[in-house]
Amino acid sequence: MSCGLSVVPVECLQRGESGTIVDISGDDRTVHRLHEMGIRCGCQITLKRNDSPILVNIDGRDLLLRCGQAAMILVSVGTTTPLIS
Amino acid sequence: MSVPVSKSETTGKPAVSGKKNSTSHAIAVIGNPNTGKSTLFNALAGMNAQVGNYPGVTVEKKVGRFRHEGREIQLIDLPGTYSLSPRTADEMVSVRVLLGTQKKAEPIDGVICIVDATHLDRNLYLFSQILDLGIPAILVLNMWDEVLKRDIAIDVQELENRLGVKVVPTSARKGIGLDKLKSEIVSLVENCSNADFVPPKLFPDSFREAKEQLQVEVEKRTGHPLPHYLAERLLLDVHGETEREVLQEDQSLNSFIANLRTELASKDCPIPAIEPRVRYQWVKQTLDGLVTKPDQGLRTKKDTLDQWLTHRFWGPVFFAAIMFLMFQAIYSWAGPLMEAIESLQGLAADFVLGIMAPGALRSLIIDGLIGGVGSVVVFLPQIAILFLFIAILEDCGYMSRAAYIMDRLMTRVGLSGKSFVPLMSSYACAIPGIMATRTIEDRKDRFVTILVAPLMSCSARLPVYLLMINAFIPNDSLFGTWIKTQAIVLFIFYILGAVVAVPIAWLLKKTWFKGEPAPFVMELPSFKLPSIRVVFDRVYDRSKAFVMRAGTLIFLTTVIVWAAGYFPGDHQKLDQVDAQLESGTIEEGSPEYEQLEEQRRVLAASLLNESFLGRTGHAIEPVVRPLGWDWRIGVGVLASFPAREVIVGTLGTIYSLGGDVDEEDPQLRDRLKSARHSNGEPVFNIPVALSVMVFFALCAQCGATLMVMRRETNSWKWPIFSFTYMTTLAYVGALLTYQIGMLFIKG
Numbered sequence: 001m002s003c004g005l006s007v008v009p010v011e012c013l014q015r016g017e018s019g020t021i022v023d024i025s026g027d028d029r030t031v032h033r034l035h036e037m038g039i040r041c042g043c044q045i046t047l048k049r050n051d052s053p054i055l056v057n058i059d060g061r062d063l064l065l066r067c068g069q070a071a072m073i074l075v076s077v078g079t080t081t082p083l084i085s
Numbered sequence: 086m087s088v089p090v091s092k093s094e095t096t097g098k099p100a101v102s103g104k105k106n107s108t109s110h111a112i113a114v115i116g117n118p119n120t121g122k123s124t125l126f127n128a129l130a131g132m133n134a135q136v137g138n139y140p141g142v143t144v145e146k147k148v149g150r151f152r153h154e155g156r157e158i159q160l161i162d163l164p165g166t167y168s169l170s171p172r173t174a175d176e177m178v179s180v181r182v183l184l185g186t187q188k189k190a191e192p193i194d195g196v197i198c199i200v201d202a203t204h205l206d207r208n209l210y211l212f213s214q215i216l217d218l219g220i221p222a223i224l225v226l227n228m229w230d231e232v233l234k235r236d237i238a239i240d241v242q243e244l245e246n247r248l249g250v251k252v253v254p255t256s257a258r259k260g261i262g263l264d265k266l267k268s269e270i271v272s273l274v275e276n277c278s279n280a281d282f283v284p285p286k287l288f289p290d291s292f293r294e295a296k297e298q299l300q301v302e303v304e305k306r307t308g309h310p311l312p313h314y315l316a317e318r319l320l321l322d323v324h325g326e327t328e329r330e331v332l333q334e335d336q337s338l339n340s341f342i343a344n345l346r347t348e349l350a351s352k353d354c355p356i357p358a359i360e361p362r363v364r365y366q367w368v369k370q371t372l373d374g375l376v377t378k379p380d381q382g383l384r385t386k387k388d389t390l391d392q393w394l395t396h397r398f399w400g401p402v403f404f405a406a407i408m409f410l411m412f413q414a415i416y417s418w419a420g421p422l423m424e425a426i427e428s429l430q431g432l433a434a435d436f437v438l439g440i441m442a443p444g445a446l447r448s449l450i451i452d453g454l455i456g457g458v459g460s461v462v463v464f465l466p467q468i469a470i471l472f473l474f475i476a477i478l479e480d481c482g483y484m485s486r487a488a489y490i491m492d493r494l495m496t497r498v499g500l501s502g503k504s505f506v507p508l509m510s511s512y513a514c515a516i517p518g519i520m521a522t523r524t525i526e527d528r529k530d531r532f533v534t535i536l537v538a539p540l541m542s543c544s545a546r547l548p549v550y551l552l553m554i555n556a557f558i559p560n561d562s563l564f565g566t567w568i569k570t571q572a573i574v575l576f577i578f579y580i581l582g583a584v585v586a587v588p589i590a591w592l593l594k595k596t597w598f599k600g601e602p603a604p605f606v607m608e609l610p611s612f613k614l615p616s617i618r619v620v621f622d623r624v625y626d627r628s629k630a631f632v633m634r635a636g637t638l639i640f641l642t643t644v645i646v647w648a649a650g651y652f653p654g655d656h657q658k659l660d661q662v663d664a665q666l667e668s669g670t671i672e673e674g675s676p677e678y679e680q681l682e683e684q685r686r687v688l689a690a691s692l693l694n695e696s697f698l699g700r701t702g703h704a705i706e707p708v709v710r711p712l713g714w715d716w717r718i719g720v721g722v723l724a725s726f727p728a729r730e731v732i733v734g735t736l737g738t739i740y741s742l743g744g745d746v747d748e749e750d751p752q753l754r755d756r757l758k759s760a761r762h763s764n765g766e767p768v769f770n771i772p773v774a775l776s777v778m779v780f781f782a783l784c785a786q787c788g789a790t791l792m793v794m795r796r797e798t799n800s801w802k803w804p805i806f807s808f809t810y811m812t813t814l815a816y817v818g819a820l821l822t823y824q825i826g827m828l829f830i831k832g
Contacts, residue, residue, distance in 0.1 A: 028323055028357055029172075035361035036168040037606055038207030049395060053492060053502065053605070061204060062391070062609035064489055064502060 010065070010073040011054060013047040019075035021045055021058075026071030034071065039063070045075055109157040110274040111191050113182055115215065116199030117208050118165035119610040121227045124619050125199055125257035129267065130160050139189055144178040145520070146190070153267040156274065161193065164523075169214040170318060170360075171326040175523065183218055184312055194274045195221035197266075202226035202254065203237060205376060209368040210361075216284045218314050221273050222250050229254040229261060240375045247371050258616040287363045288317075291352040295345045296320055306335045320345065321357045387612050394483070400490040407483075411474045412576045413568075415467045415547075422466035430459040443663035445651065452738050453647035458640050459737070462632065464548040469628045471544055475513050476623040480615040484509060485607065498587055499594030501527075503605055504534040508583070511541035513627060515790045518543075519797055526605065529598035535797060536593060536807055537586040539790050542579045542782060544631065545730040549781045550578050552733055556754035557774040581782045585814065643734040646724050650698040650739060659688045698739070712780070712816070713773040713823035715762060722780065729786035772826025776819040784815035 007022055021043045024031050034040070039058055049055040053066035067073065116122040126134070130149025139146050147162040163179045171177040181187035183196060198215050200208035205226070215222055224244075226232070232239060232254070245252045251269050255262035288296075296316045303311040303319075311319070311331070318327040319342065332339055346356045393399055434455050441447040478484050484506055492502030503525045511518030518538045525531040542550075554571050561570045594600075662685045665671065671678045693699050701723070702716030709719035717739045725732040733753065740756040760768040785791065791804040798804075 032170070032357045032361070033167075034606065035358075035365075036170065036210060037608070038167075038204075038210065039606070040361060040365060048391070049489075051397075051493065053489075053607075055395060055489060055609075059204070059207070061207075062611070064485075064492070064605070064607040064609065066501070066605055 007074050007076045010045060010047065010056065010075050011050065013045075013050070013075060013077065015047055015050055017077065018044060018046040019077040021073055022076045023074040024071060025074070026067065030067065030071040034073075037063075039065075039073070045073075109159060110194040111159040111161055112270055112274070113161045113163055113193045113196040114199065115163045115179065115183075115196060115211070116165060116225075116227075117167055117201065117211055119608055120165070120199045120201040120208065121257045122165055122199045123162070124616070125225070125227055125255065126160060126162050127619075127622060128257045128260065128263055134162070139178050139187065144175050151267065154271050156271045158267075158270055158274070159191075161190065166211065168211055169218075170322050172322065173326055177326045177330075180314070180318070183215070183220060184314065186312075193220070195223070195270070197223045197225050197270065199225045199227050202228050202232045202239065203235065205239070206368055206372060209371065210364050213285075213287065213364045213367055216248075216250075217287070217317065219284050223266070223269055223273055224248060224250055224252045225266060226252060226254040227257055230256040230259050236379045238377045244371070244375055247375075258619060260618075285367060287367050288359065289352075289354055289363075291349060292320070292354050292359065295349055299342070299345060302341055303331060303335075303338065306338060307331070320349075321360050323357060390612060391486070394486050395489055400486070404487055404490055407474075407478070408579075409572075409576060411471065412572050412579065414474070415470050415572075415575070419466035419470055423463055426463050426465070430455055430463065433459070438667070443660035443667075445656065448651060448656075449644070449647055452651075453643050454640070458643060458734060464551060464733075465628060465632065467551060468544045468547055468631055469624055471547065472513055472624045472627045473620065475510070476620045476627075477615045479623075480613075480619050482610040482612045485609045488607065489609070498591040499598075499600075500530055500533060500590060501525075501605055503607055504530060507534055508538060508541055508586075511538040511543060512579075514543050514545070514630075515539045515541065515787065516793050519790065519793050522797070527600075529594070529600050532798060532803070533590050533593045533598050535794060536803060537590050539785055539787065539794075539807060539811065540582040540586045540589070540783065542582045543787075544627075545728065545787065546578075546781050548730050548733045550575055550778055552736075552754060552757070553774040553778050556757050557769055557771055578778055578782055581779070585783060585818075589810070642724055642727065642731045643738050646698065646720075646735045647738045649701070650693055650696050652696060654692040654696055656692065659685065659692060662688060693739070711823070712819045713776050713827070715760075715768045717760070718768070718773075718777060722777075726786050727788040729781055729784070732781070770830065772823045772830060775826055776823035779822045780815045780819035782815075783811055783818050785811035 008019075010019075010021075013019060021039070021041050023041065024034055024039070038061075043058050046057040047054060048057055048062070053064045056063055056065055065073075114122065114126055126147075126149060130151050134147050134149040136145060136147050144164060149160045149162070151158055151160070161182060163182060164175075166176070166179065169180055169183070171180050178187060182190050182193065185192035196215060196218075198212045200212065212222075212224060226239065226241070239254075241252050241254060251273065253262055253266045253269050255266055257263070286293075296313070299320060300311050300313070300316045303316070315327050318325060319331055322328060323346075328342070349356055349359070394403060434451055437447060437450050437455070441450070478487070487509065488502040488505035491505045495501055495504055504522070507518045507521035507525070509518075510521050515538050518541065519535050522531045522534045522538070525534060554574050558571050558574050562568065662681055666678070666681055666685065671681065694703075698720055699716070702720040705719045705723065706716040709716070709722070714722070718736070721732050721735040721739060724735045736757070737753045740753065740760060757769055758767075762768055785808045791808060794804040794807060795801055
């Protein structure tokens, strides 16, 4: 149905799907830590494996991530195909 | 001469200036994790770093040295970190070292910051904090070989101009740029080339005003000034270490700080979000137009490899295959080397026999030294192979993939993949393993990992396993010729500790350390071919530590055990028999010779029985008898509580003193095979050997590990707990093994 840009938590990406981080919300300390490690808005993020923890590639670097309840990374995906057919 | 990116900040005075004319200077080394910092450190300072601890914290103090152009430079290694925002007392150490206020650390003359040149944008975050400190600095663009390989272009000259500090491209793994870096370090300490450097102004005016207000207030209330960088941290790190320390001095500052933060938030300067915002803004400005990367088409091969190695099914299969290959290698590669050491050992014994008359000193050398220490050193080739495998796996980046594969298992017991690398290193030695738990931020996870780490089969257990397996497990081939039963038994013992650790960790997480799996982020270093130099250095380092232990602790223990087994007792008669046997007047193999040998055996055995060792052994025999052990094993195990690998040496000494074998054959495994109970039954059979191995697999026989545990948990409670639970486990495990094993033999 919907086309264009959609924003989803990183865990909800498809395997191999990429997007841009648009928001990181959650508890200040965790978010600050993520920022320091270079995980921040504007980064290109690709989901490589969606187990827990998820394996992502952020700007060319592989990271294991499990934010749990502490933080949520929101990603905007430029979908060109309809989400629901 | 320097062109800072933005206007300078007047408050940021250099913390250190060209203070001394002496020829020795101290330089701190800092960098993000996975930037090759320790490789560079070793490449600069060689392998002779001194390792110690800072008082009261668990941070390792590592100091190396090098001489260049007539200057002596001291390198102080700081732990790898993404930022200088101290959240714990441990993280505070790095800040203090850089500020020159750390106890037991001399003031530094400058700092070199190691960054991964292929990911400059992220790594410069830490560097911007270092610039804030106002210390003379050099930026080291490490992994330059990767930059060239990937066709990344970086305008180093312009970067230098914009930063106002020297920028040196290096590749520690390939040895590129090291001389240039040394020269730059020397000229940094000579000229203090950026003494007139002023940190870039990053934060908005409102923040700087608040910070100055805070500095004034803190000085007013506590009576001493707060350095500019710590004032920044005090504002930015909510519940951070700076805050904790300042509030400890004056609790009432709490509301003052809280007010400042609220005020700042209303001026579009939210705490702590403002920090990454301004720093990354600065990084972006600094790097603008300086770095060009080609499209990332080059990574596909590594990506495919990664896909397979982290695969749900093939990942674990590959992991198991690697582990099995390792055990197979320990058996098949080390053989010739071991034989060489064993024959040297035999030659040495023969030599001493030839030149010395029988007596106490000769007994000490042959039974204590050659029989004791020698039987431990024999295992060096196998231990080196184990270290080689672990070093290769670490260096090529596979270890953290394995952490990912194991995460699913680890979360079942309540831990996370982060615990995997410390546990895996514990297979080499629990001490570095326990120290590696510092990367686990969650305190509960960290403690549980520390408590189960000693269960992993460390290299000191290997000699015991190998000795018992070589002597008592038949070496049949399974599935063709390639897989040997001995390797399988070794493999089983290697995973035994890990298997037992599962319910223990689960129990601990259910009782004392309840809690949800903590949020975590872990970086996977990219795959690379292991560097021969790095791998060799690590194997050499660890093997050296093993030999040093054999040379000191094990030597001491074996001498004590020898003395306890030699005294009290009149050895005159035995020495006479020995002299007769060696005189050459009686033909070897003649009935008279055999008779003398028998007399020697009886004499030696009765002397050992009546020695201090024998008396102790007989006293504890009722306790170890249910495990299938004789008193000699009991004494050996007792003596090996300070360090488990001692058992091989003490058994060597005990069985040698007892005269169980003729001296032409000094190999311990043959001595064990021929050992007899007083009723003539062999001491060892398969259940006894297995029972000894199970005991060693599970017991906490390592004083050094318990000490490290105390240091890392800052309490005696946990080492005592570990010792108790592991020893109980070991006893029960050995008991069950022997009793069940005997049922099979009898049945």
